[in-house]
Amino acid sequence: MFPIPLTQLAQLVLSDAQAAGLRIATAESCTGGLVAACLTEIAGSSAVVDAGFVTYSNEAKRDMLNVPGDLIADAGAVSEPVARAMAEGAINNSRADISVSITGVAGPGGGTPMKPVGLVHFASARRGGRILHDSHRFGDIGRHEVRMKSLEVALTMLLARVAD
Template sequence: MIDHDITAAARNLLDICRRKNLLIATAESCTAGLVAGTLTEIPGVSSILDRGYVTYSNEAKHEMLGVSRDILRAHGAVSRETAEAMARGVLGHSRVHLAVSVTGIAGPDGGSAEKPVGLVHFAAASRSGRLVHAEKRYGDIGRTDVRKQSVLQAFRMLHDMAEAEPANPPRESV
């Protein structure tokens, strides 16, 4: 799954975050940690990756990130509202500058007419208050490809968010 496109996107993100002293964290459902895991394939990522939350169940989204049960009941796990709450939850539970969340239906089952296989919602949030959402409908292209495209989208969103952020002073070593 980790190919040249994904590796290049991860390196690009690492470079900009290093240059600006930005820390990132992820909240992942259908990708089950692949965004964070892919970043760890790149040497030196420990300077920008703080943590990753794998919140596959609704209960995990609620307990680990503070996604309200009302949002989950009203909109479901695969929704703009949940993706945004997940990203905001990362910022509320860490000291990172940037967060990305991914929640969707990778397949091969679990879809419906309203929420088909291949539907994925993303959100990226920054400590400075920016919040962006993206909805992708990849279609029934296979579980692996939905997850791969989702990792790439998460990297694109983090990259765009990092580009818009001001640089931070260097962090002290612990």
């Protein structure tokens, strides 16, 4: 289902997390659950994956991850503060030790001059630790490609957090 390099990266995330005794949660918007799906495509992933939140709407971000509505209104759903709040919400609403969140504009529409198609914000939280942020401007390369590149960044971010 997923390209071999992404499946291999997911396997590495799972094996390293299991060796470290860590559980993972995902909080996804523009990827619609692709990170959780890629991880759970692998047999034995239940030893590591605790929860996956697909929070496509602003209301879901608020209701499932406790992202403050005023934060979404002020910063916009596609923003560093919301990505950070999503990652924190995934930790607080699960038994996971580490989380990754993704919020962006996959396209083909929905972009603005300030938040163009291909802009994606990522965050990763570790229970009791700091929240890391990253963002990428993939460009208007097509919805599928933005989502696949976002999946790769998210898995890479998780792998780094496991070692953190």
